[in-house]
Amino acid sequence: MIAYIKGILVNIHEDAVIVDVQGVGYEITCANPFAFQASLQNEVTISTYHYVREDTQVLYGFRNQDEKLLFTKLISVSGIGPKGALAILGSVDTKGFIEAIEREDDKYLTSFPGIGKKTARQIILDLKGKLTDITSIPAQTAADTQPEKESDGLQEALEALKSLGYTEREIKSIIPELQKEDSLHTDKIVRKALALLMKKQ
The missing domain is CATH 2.40.50.140 (Nucleic acid-binding proteins)
Structure with missing residues (x-):
């Protein structure tokens, strides 16, 4: 290996x-x-x-060992291959994703391409309680947390950029900067994204 x-x-x-x-x-x-x-x-x-x-x-x-561990755990779930696991890693906040598993939020999990309700339930069944060592969130506490609004806002912003005609490559190039944005509002993230994309032209 x-x-x-x-x-x-x-x-x-x-x-x-x-x-x-x-x-x-x-x-x-x-x-x-x-x-x-x-x-x-x-x-x-x-x-x-x-x-x-x-x-x-x-x-x-x-980028780090946490991403690698999450990838290896995801591909161990029936119905998720390497491409599916990478698609998740490319658009997810690791902490928010683990919180969603701990609180059994299948609605959040099915928002990712290729993950239906059956696969989302399988992810929860196989991984709940097994990923909390990646973050500082105890399993019991995570189950009581509210949905991660920041990751939802970022995801909506990325979809908005796609609808504006930007390519996957252009969008991926600015994701690291967008993840630093502390705003919970999609429109603010979109404005930041457009400013970054204009600089690259």
């Missing part, structure tokens, strides 16, 4: 990064490759999961 890759980040694609390790280029598939934009042409260490099946081998990369 390849636990991490350490080398020079030489290229960023829409769904992967290329890391040069002593002349060998490793293609690492990521939920949001543009999260590594600041490290382009510099040395990086990316936590990885080496996914091996009879007909395929893929190296998945993560």
Whole structure:
């Protein structure tokens, strides 16, 4: 198993990064490759999961160990493959997602592409109580918390940007900055996003 890759980040694609390790280029598939934009042409260490099946081998990369742990737990759930797990990681606040599992909020979980009610219930059944070590939220307390408004606002903002005609690649490139936005209001997040996208043109 390849636990991490350490080398020079030489290229960023829409769904992967290329890391040069002593002349060998490793293609690492990521939920949001543009999260590594600041490290382009510099040395990086990316936590990885080496996914091996009879007909395929893929190296998945993560910004930190929490993301990697959540990914490994998600792909252990029946009905969720690596692509589905990456889609979740690319648009979710890890803390908010775990809170949703702990409070059995299947409505929130079904808001992600490819997750129906049956899969959402399976996620809760398989993972409830097993992810709270990623955050500081005790399992019992998390069950009593209210839905994570910030992640809902961000998700709505991303959908609004898509409706305005922005591509997945453009949107993904600004997600790290939007996640720093402390506003709970979708319209404020959208305004921040539009300002960031204008700067990139």
